Amino acid sequence: MRIVRPIAVASLTSTLLLTACAAPRPLAVAPPPPAEPRNTVVLLADADGKVGRVVVSNQAGSRTLERAGDATCILDAGTMPTEPAAMTAAQIEAAFGAALSAQPTPPRHFILYFEQGSAELTPASRDEFSAIVAVVHDYATVDTSVVGHTDTAGDARTNLELSLRRALAVGALLAAGGVEPGALEITSHGEANPLVPTGDNVSEPRNRRVEVTVR
Amino acid sequence: MRRFRTTILFSGIALLASFVLTTLPALADGETIGSVKKVSGEVGVMRDGQRTPAHPGLKLHAGDILETGPDGLLGVVLRDDSLVSLGPSSQIAIEKFRFVPAEGHLGLTARILRGTMAYVSGLIGRLAPESATFVTPVATIGVRGTHFAVRVSE
Numbered sequence: 001m002r003i004v005r006p007i008a009v010a011s012l013t014s015t016l017l018l019t020a021c022a023a024p025r026p027l028a029v030a031p032p033p034p035a036e037p038r039n040t041v042v043l044l045a046d047a048d049g050k051v052g053r054v055v056v057s058n059q060a061g062s063r064t065l066e067r068a069g070d071a072t073c074i075l076d077a078g079t080m081p082t083e084p085a086a087m088t089a090a091q092i093e094a095a096f097g098a099a100l101s102a103q104p105t106p107p108r109h110f111i112l113y114f115e116q117g118s119a120e121l122t123p124a125s126r127d128e129f130s131a132i133v134a135v136v137h138d139y140a141t142v143d144t145s146v147v148g149h150t151d152t153a154g155d156a157r158t159n160l161e162l163s164l165r166r167a168l169a170v171g172a173l174l175a176a177g178g179v180e181p182g183a184l185e186i187t188s189h190g191e192a193n194p195l196v197p198t199g200d201n202v203s204e205p206r207n208r209r210v211e212v213t214v215r
Numbered sequence: 216m217r218r219f220r221t222t223i224l225f226s227g228i229a230l231l232a233s234f235v236l237t238t239l240p241a242l243a244d245g246e247t248i249g250s251v252k253k254v255s256g257e258v259g260v261m262r263d264g265q266r267t268p269a270h271p272g273l274k275l276h277a278g279d280i281l282e283t284g285p286d287g288l289l290g291v292v293l294r295d296d297s298l299v300s301l302g303p304s305s306q307i308a309i310e311k312f313r314f315v316p317a318e319g320h321l322g323l324t325a326r327i328l329r330g331t332m333a334y335v336s337g338l339i340g341r342l343a344p345e346s347a348t349f350v351t352p353v354a355t356i357g358v359r360g361t362h363f364a365v366r367v368s369e
Contacts, residue, residue, distance in 0.1 A: 038353070038368045039351045039352075039353055039354055039365060039366060039367050039368070040365065040366045041354075041356055041363060041364070041365045041366075042363060042364050042365075043361065043362075043363050044333075044361075044362040044363055044364060045362065046335065046361060046362045047335075047362075050361075051361065052336070052340070052358070052359050052360040052361020052362070053359035053360075053361060054356060054357070054358055054359065054361060054363045055356070055357040055359070056354050056355070056356050056357075057354060057355050057357070058353055058354040058355065065363070074351070074353045074354045075353070076353050077352070077353040077354070081354060092364070095331070095364075095366055096302065096331055096333060096364040096366065097302075098288060098302035098303055098331065099288075099300050099301055099302035099305070099331040099332055099333040099364060100300065100333050100364065101288065101300075102253050102255070102288040102289055102290040102300035102301065102302070102333075103253075103290055103298050103300045103333060103335065104252035104253050104290040104291065104292050104298055104300070105252070106292075106296065106298065106335070107292060107296045140271065140272065141250075142250050142272045142273075142274060143247060143249065143250045143274065143292070143294070145294075185247070189317050192317060193316075193317060213296070215249070215250065215252075215292045215294075215296070
């Protein structure tokens with residue numbers, strides 16, 4: 001019963017893609033080899049509504065997709081990609097719906113702040129910690145990054161060590177919250193990657209932090 | 216004198232490293248480039264010539280080839296927060312993945328051999344827009360920080 005469906009979807013998809021790509025294709029003087037692979041590339045809006053850019057190129061030239069829903073088709077490596085043309089929502093769903101449905105939830109980012117010169121969380125960050133533990137469990141993560149940072153107060157070497165102690169402290173708290181230690185990747189950047197750029201020897205609470213990425 | 220101080224520093228680092236290793240084992244898995252989050256139907260990963268069934272939580276390495284069967288769907292998250300998902304009967308090879316932003320090493324190259332793939336760019340697309348590239352049999356797709364989908368028909 002489940003075996004029949006993909007075939008039906010595939011033939012429907014080809015029809016829809018032909019429609020999407022038929023208009024811009026130039027008159028071919030020599031008939032193109034019909035057995036060559038064919039690609040369709042469609043630009044989509046990001047989750048926040050922003051639209052970036054995709055450049056599709058081969059030896060015959062390149063096309064830039066800049067509007068959400070615009071697509072280009074490529075007949076073969078020696079033929080210029082077709083002029084970008086809009087695909088309808090139904091065409092996009094028919095061609096790419098399955099792949100789009102398999103998109104995972106985007107990773108979550110958290111920043112925990114620390115007391116000056118110490119690996120002790122600020123009271124506000126301590127309060128936030130249980131929310132992070134909940135997300136880590138909810139995501140069933142096997143790949144969570146814990147990255148320690150400091151501000152530029154004090155010397156760089158001491159700060160590298162302090163940033164590692166901060167990251168280890170958060171790692172230990174996560175482990176105590178039931179997170180599999182093998183799921184944690186703990187690193188430290190010292191004072192090299194401030195959230196708020198400052199000069200040297202500047203005490204900046206926003207830079208005394210550990211960044212947690214739950215994937 | 217300088218050498219002596221360097222030695223002290225190194226033994227300090229070694230001490231810290233052994234602390235890391237003993238307290239939180241298996242943290243330093245430098246080879247992990249992402250992990251499998253969603254699986255449905257028949258999905259496998261080819262690594263070093265061996266095909267293993269994919270399951271949520273499987274860690275991915277550079278060089279892995281992701282494959283879905285006629286009823287398969289796969290969703291993965293890469294280290295730079297990018298999302299890669301495959302529709303049925305698809306095959307893509309993650310040929311290169313470098314994500315060490317602190318050192319400026321950023322790059323993703325994937326080869327789409329067949330099927331459909333959707334991609335939502337992560338930090339590589341944002342920090343180094345020229346360094347995320349997808350190669351199909353007939354074209355190259357350069358990503359400037361965005362979301363796109365591609366179909367490669369045989």
